[in-house]
Amino acid sequence: MMPPTITLPEASMPEESRTITTELAIIGTGIAGFAAAVFALERKLTMAMAGSTGALAYTTGYLDLLGKLQGTAHAVDDPWQALEELRRSEPEHPLSRIAPAAIERAFTLFTDFLGREGLAYTPVGRNNLQIMTPVGTVKPTLSVPATMAAGPALMASGSPCVIVDFHGLKGFSGRQAVANLSQRWPQLETARLAFPGSRGGELYPEIAARSLQVPEIRQQLAEMLRQAAGTAPAVGLPALLGMHRPDLVLEDLQRLSGLTLFEVPTMPPAVPGIRLRELFARALPQHGVAIVPQQKVQHLRLDENGAHLTLGDNYGTIAIHAKAVILATGRFLSGGLEARRDTIREPLLDLPVAQPSGRSQWYEERYTDPRGHAIHRAGIVVDQAFRPLGGDGHPFHPRLFAAGIILAHQDWIRSRSGAGIAIASAYRAVDEAARLLGR
Amino acid sequence: MQPVTPRANGSGQEAVFETEVLIIGGGVTGVGIMRDLALRGIHAILIDKRDLCAGASGGNHGLLHSGARYVSNDLDSARECRREGALLKRLAGHCIEDCGGLFVAVEGDDEAFATNFPALCAQADILCEPLAPALARELEPHLSERLVQAYRVPDATVDPFRLALENVAHASALMGSLYFPHTEVVSFARQGDRIATVFCHDRRNDRPLAIRALQVVNAGGAWAMNIARLAGCDDVRLLYSKGTLLVTHDRLASHVVNRLRRPGDGDILVPGGTVSILGTTSLRTDDLESTRPTVEEVEVNIREGSAMLPMLAEARYIRAFSRVRPLLQPAGRGGDRDAARGFALIDHEEQGLSNFCTITGGKLTTFRLMAEKASDLVAKRLGNTTSCRTALEPLPHGSACRWTEPGASPRYWFKESKPGDMILCECEMVPQSAIDEIVDAAPGKEEQMGLEAIALRSRAGKGPCQGSFCGIRICSYLYDRGYYRDPSGLHHMRRFFDERFKGQRAVVWGGQAAQMELAEALHCGLLGLDTLDMEDR
Numbered sequence: 001m002m003p004p005t006i007t008l009p010e011a012s013m014p015e016e017s018r019t020i021t022t023e024l025a026i027i028g029t030g031i032a033g034f035a036a037a038v039f040a041l042e043r044k045l046t047m048a049m050a051g052s053t054g055a056l057a058y059t060t061g062y063l064d065l066l067g068k069l070q071g072t073a074h075a076v077d078d079p080w081q082a083l084e085e086l087r088r089s090e091p092e093h094p095l096s097r098i099a100p101a102a103i104e105r106a107f108t109l110f111t112d113f114l115g116r117e118g119l120a121y122t123p124v125g126r127n128n129l130q131i132m133t134p135v136g137t138v139k140p141t142l143s144v145p146a147t148m149a150a151g152p153a154l155m156a157s158g159s160p161c162v163i164v165d166f167h168g169l170k171g172f173s174g175r176q177a178v179a180n181l182s183q184r185w186p187q188l189e190t191a192r193l194a195f196p197g198s199r200g201g202e203l204y205p206e207i208a209a210r211s212l213q214v215p216e217i218r219q220q221l222a223e224m225l226r227q228a229a230g231t232a233p234a235v236g237l238p239a240l241l242g243m244h245r246p247d248l249v250l251e252d253l254q255r256l257s258g259l260t261l262f263e264v265p266t267m268p269p270a271v272p273g274i275r276l277r278e279l280f281a282r283a284l285p286q287h288g289v290a291i292v293p294q295q296k297v298q299h300l301r302l303d304e305n306g307a308h309l310t311l312g313d314n315y316g317t318i319a320i321h322a323k324a325v326i327l328a329t330g331r332f333l334s335g336g337l338e339a340r341r342d343t344i345r346e347p348l349l350d351l352p353v354a355q356p357s358g359r360s361q362w363y364e365e366r367y368t369d370p371r372g373h374a375i376h377r378a379g380i381v382v383d384q385a386f387r388p389l390g391g392d393g394h395p396f397h398p399r400l401f402a403a404g405i406i407l408a409h410q411d412w413i414r415s416r417s418g419a420g421i422a423i424a425s426a427y428r429a430v431d432e433a434a435r436l437l438g439r
Numbered sequence: 440m441q442p443v444t445p446r447a448n449g450s451g452q453e454a455v456f457e458t459e460v461l462i463i464g465g466g467v468t469g470v471g472i473m474r475d476l477a478l479r480g481i482h483a484i485l486i487d488k489r490d491l492c493a494g495a496s497g498g499n500h501g502l503l504h505s506g507a508r509y510v511s512n513d514l515d516s517a518r519e520c521r522r523e524g525a526l527l528k529r530l531a532g533h534c535i536e537d538c539g540g541l542f543v544a545v546e547g548d549d550e551a552f553a554t555n556f557p558a559l560c561a562q563a564d565i566l567c568e569p570l571a572p573a574l575a576r577e578l579e580p581h582l583s584e585r586l587v588q589a590y591r592v593p594d595a596t597v598d599p600f601r602l603a604l605e606n607v608a609h610a611s612a613l614m615g616s617l618y619f620p621h622t623e624v625v626s627f628a629r630q631g632d633r634i635a636t637v638f639c640h641d642r643r644n645d646r647p648l649a650i651r652a653l654q655v656v657n658a659g660g661a662w663a664m665n666i667a668r669l670a671g672c673d674d675v676r677l678l679y680s681k682g683t684l685l686v687t688h689d690r691l692a693s694h695v696v697n698r699l700r701r702p703g704d705g706d707i708l709v710p711g712g713t714v715s716i717l718g719t720t721s722l723r724t725d726d727l728e729s730t731r732p733t734v735e736e737v738e739v740n741i742r743e744g745s746a747m748l749p750m751l752a753e754a755r756y757i758r759a760f761s762r763v764r765p766l767l768q769p770a771g772r773g774g775d776r777d778a779a780r781g782f783a784l785i786d787h788e789e790q791g792l793s794n795f796c797t798i799t800g801g802k803l804t805t806f807r808l809m810a811e812k813a814s815d816l817v818a819k820r821l822g823n824t825t826s827c828r829t830a831l832e833p834l835p836h837g838s839a840c841r842w843t844e845p846g847a848s849p850r851y852w853f854k855e856s857k858p859g860d861m862i863l864c865e866c867e868m869v870p871q872s873a874i875d876e877i878v879d880a881a882p883g884k885e886e887q888m889g890l891e892a893i894a895l896r897s898r899a900g901k902g903p904c905q906g907s908f909c910g911i912r913i914c915s916y917l918y919d920r921g922y923y924r925d926p927s928g929l930h931h932m933r934r935f936f937d938e939r940f941k942g943q944r945a946v947v948w949g950g951q952a953a954q955m956e957l958a959e960a961l962h963c964g965l966l967g968l969d970t971l972d973m974e975d976r
Contacts, residue, residue: 058957060965073973135915135929137967170861171911176918180926200858267911268961332952333960339952341738360734362947367940368933368962368969375952413964 019319020290022046023437024430025307027297027348028328028336030055032404032422034280036326038113039106039430041287043439048290048320050297050311055334060265061148061239061272063121063423065107066095067128067140067416070371075140076416078127080104092409095417097384098424106427107420111143117283118245119275120146130155132236134172134267136180140416145272147246150262151236160187160232163264164225166195168203171267172238191228196220209240209271212249222256229259239263239271246275292318296335300325300348302397324433327380327388328404328426336406337379344378346406351388351396354381354408372414379408385432386425399436401429454648456617458484460817461637461652463624463666465489465883466496467599468798469658470606471810471829472817473618477610478832479818479825484616484650486639488623490895491603491883494660496803497895498762500684500709500716502695503527503535503595504804507542507567510559511552511701516781517563520804524595527807531834533844534601538710540594540695541575542567545746546585553588553699560592567592579692581748594695596709599803600895604840607882612835620883620892622648627655627670632793634670643885654817655795661727661765663799672790675783675797676768679727681761683736684718685946688755688903691715691748698747705743708751712845713902717744717751724763732759732945756946757903767800782809786816794820839880842873842897863916864909866902871916873897878922887927890914890935903950906939907958911966926971933968 024040026033029051040047066079069086076082080100087096095103104124111121121143122129128140129152138155154161165174174190181188195203196217211217229235241263242249254261265272284291292311295318299310307325311318329336329348337353338345339362344355355378356362362375380402381389390396403425405412412418460476462469465487473485487493506520528535544553560567568591575589576582582589610616621642628636637650657675659666667675690710698706709716720736737759745752767783782801798813811827818825842848849868852860860872874897878888881896890910893899899913900906914932917923923931936958947955963969 058960068970073970075970133966135911135932135966137929137971139965139967168859168861170863171908171915173915173919175921176915176923176928179918179924180929202861265965267908268965332956335953339948341948358734359948360945363940363944365731365941365944367937367944367959368971370969370973372969373959375947413959414969416964418960418964 017317017319019321020048021321022048022290023323024433025049025309025320025322025325026328027051027300027309027325028330028334028404029280029291029293030328030330030334030404030422031059031419032328032330032426033326034284035106035110035423035426036328036403036430037280037284037289038110039427040434041289042109043430043434045434045437045439046288048292048322049284050292050295050309050320051329052294052296052334055330056277057269057273059273059276060268060270061145061276062131062139062141062265063107063111063143063419064140064416065103065128065142065420068414070411070415075130075138076128077140079142080126090409094407094410094421094425098428102427103420103424106423107143109427110423114279117279118247119279120247122146122149132177132181132264134177134265136177138184142420145246145263147241147250147263148239148265150234150260151264154234154260154262155181155185158185158187159234161185161189161234161236162229162232163188163190164228164235164237165190165192166198166203166208166238167192168195168198168201169205169238169266170202177264189232193224193228196224205238205240205266205271206243206274209243212240212242213244215252218249218252219256222253225253225259225261226257229257234260234262236262236264238266240266243271243275243278292320297348302400306399324399324401324436326426326429326433327400327402327406328422329406331379331405339375344375346380349396351380352391353378370414372411376411376413377409379410380406381408386429387432401433403429454646455651456484456648457651458482458617459652459821460484460654460656461486461650462656462658464658464660464662465491465603465618465620466494466658466660467492467603467803467806468496468660468801468809468813469656470603471806472656472658472798472813473610473616474606475810475814475827475829476817477613477616478828479814479823480614481818481821481823482614482616483610484652485607485618486622486624486650487620488642490620490892491607492599492895494662495762495764496599496603496660498682498684498760499599499803500707500718501596501599501711502707502709502803503597504802505540505593505595506563506565507540507560507592507594508697508702510556510563510565513781514559514563517565519808520802521563521565523805523808524593526830527597527804528595530832531602531605533836534605534834535595535597536710537595538694540592540697541570541579542590542592542697542699543575543582543586543747544588544699545583546587548587548698548700550587552701556590556699565592579694579696581691581750582696583747583749588699590699594697596695596711597803598843600843601840604843604882604896605834605837608837608840609835611882618883620885624666624669629671629792632791634792634795653794654820656813656817657795657797658799658813660799661763663765663797665727667787667797670792670795672787672792672795672797674785674787674790675799677799678766678768679724680764680766681722681724681730682719682764683732683740683759683761684716685737685740685756686711686758686760687715687717688757689714691750691754696747703743705740706747708744708748714757714845717741727763730761730763731941732761734945736761737945755950757905757951758942759945760942765799784812784816837882839876839896840882842869842877845898845901848873848898863912864899864902866904866909867898869897869899869909874913874916875920878917887922889931891938894935900935900939904954904958905943906935907954907962910935911961929968929971933971936962936968
């Protein structure tokens, strides 16, 4: 007798194919992509976004505009004046090709949006803030989360202050911060606390931050902070004061403890980056933006009608049809550029990449060379309308724009200008896309 | 002969130390001599201008040769390797992984050479077992489909850093012998037929020191010729060959894999714990100090290596490193690979000196034998009649020496399971307790160790992130425990990253380019290590 055959049912979840039709597609969900979305909302464009948000968690929350000029020894104090110098010394730099008024407007729109959505930032001012890093060095930046705002003023005035750290929190040492800041800030001290409810072992900032949404935990921490502060009126502590509405957590802790408090970023990936990621993931869909999260765009086709993106997730294929597209895919870490053994490529469209002649030219001999490395200046070249250039020196396609650190002729690391390039170029790209779309 | 107690601050500002024997050079030969002498009851001071295994001792495959590699061009060396390899497996098993080795030929390789190979091995008494290519590929699935011949030999791997640390620790325990890292010879003061005092410079704190010894041993490896010249001796003649090797992200083969042909570029792949090491190139050089791997050397290794294991062309590499090998200047013709790989012991008596000798050349596998020969001469000159015991006495296990072993840290950490003992290097699972033990008790510990010195004594920074994260965590931890107290800790951190980068620069592509970009964004963009000096002003 033949054994009975078993017929397996058809897959119970048939692949569905989904199509999104919209005005603007944004590829990339880092600062540049999200800033583009904010500006496009302002223009009342409909849009869809796709990309993985891995790199965003690596930001500290500081929004740099321009903190260092090539070949100068000192940190930039007035970034607006420094932009004028940049325009002369590096005319091809993306920030040299954007009017300062537009840069300022872009920063203001972006930080206002963050503030409205629950993550207040310090106002965009004339001067850089000089703000401490987790190891006690000082970094110039333009705007920081309101929860970090008190730090620079306290440091400038030299007021008595205690940096608190926690048992089990790796890579954040109050003693290290104090040892490196003591020249500049003699009245800075440090104290180590056990985080409320912690039972020893490693303390994960993200979990600690979420636990501070609970009022009882805040009560306990406030009491500990009051004791640790002694006679000092202010305490700085690692950035873990809540995940959503950290300004309210801070306010409550200040009220309970009677102290001025400020956050200091921990080593990324860390809470301030996760806050930004979660804010965008929540707020943009509420404003009608279609986000396809954590999916890489597999294919991008451009024709006279627009851009056609193909993505896939576990449920099948997703197609996005848009009239214009902004490429904000970042550099090597985010996959916007690919370093092969012999050359640097842009993987999605194989756009020409301005780059050094060969791998032996990518890096200087010394890693921390203040001049930076040629590999960072590689990237996509755009025209005045932020359209990537094709091999013939003309725009690759009239409906394609690019923004963020994928752009060539800048070293965002050495010039402390990553957020500045992202926000300002996104503003310009959206401006040009809106013009193309007749908006 | 009584052991002389070292005495510091003898005269004026200059620290003066006295000992029976001064050994110059902290490679495996120098540390081997230190221990050999201690076992004979002789006190020594060992100095190195950098740190342990900073030269060729730490810059090789870590291959404990069965000798098969040398059967075609140097039968004596082959036999020496066979004897010494077997001895070390017995006496220093904790520094060795007895993984076995394969010799493989692919289509196009010299068939006559391959066919002759077993007979040559037999002449040197080296076990050589023929393997059908299909069986070899079963043992090592990454081997090329174009394999035509394969043999199995008793190759193994050895951790030169652990070996060096254990030798120093044992000599210190036996005789109170001392090791001074970062201590460089400046000049020799001769009195008649003797070197009376050796003037040195402590590079860390920029202070002079003088060492008086009855005997002085030059175990300077590639630097031996320069050191001998400082002593007025022109009878050490070396050629320098720069070799570059690559470290893969993964362990790609469980055996040592040798190309079955005359020794050439990129023809050995050696497992090293969780990674594999591919090499080497061979390039004549005059420059002993600047030995950075180049992109060209990386490409040569990959091209040659991928003939044996095609996936080497696609593999992720985390590091490259170069070192200069000393080759004894050959009398006749021949390339560097044919130059004598044996060693030389020079007594300098023709140069009018009775208490100075130089030992150089040779290879990692035969370091014990080299140390024995040098120590025999030194002991004889000192009138010490105790015979060598390193061929009998097992090498001890030192607790503070154990952290260099790949894959061992998590085991120790888990076994001891101390509450609050956090992992600082997440790639290699190096816990706080390892850092504590190293700064408290490791051989060559200094008043304020840099991160490089700690990394040399552990696995910290050896994983895919190459120290870019754990360097930050270890530095914070050292501030935390009050070991670093001022901005010098950040300078240590920067020096560590700059040092690690020398080995990364030529292999940054693919996944490593992403890793590097993230690291630099943190180190420079956020922490400002690129402007540290400017900050100070």
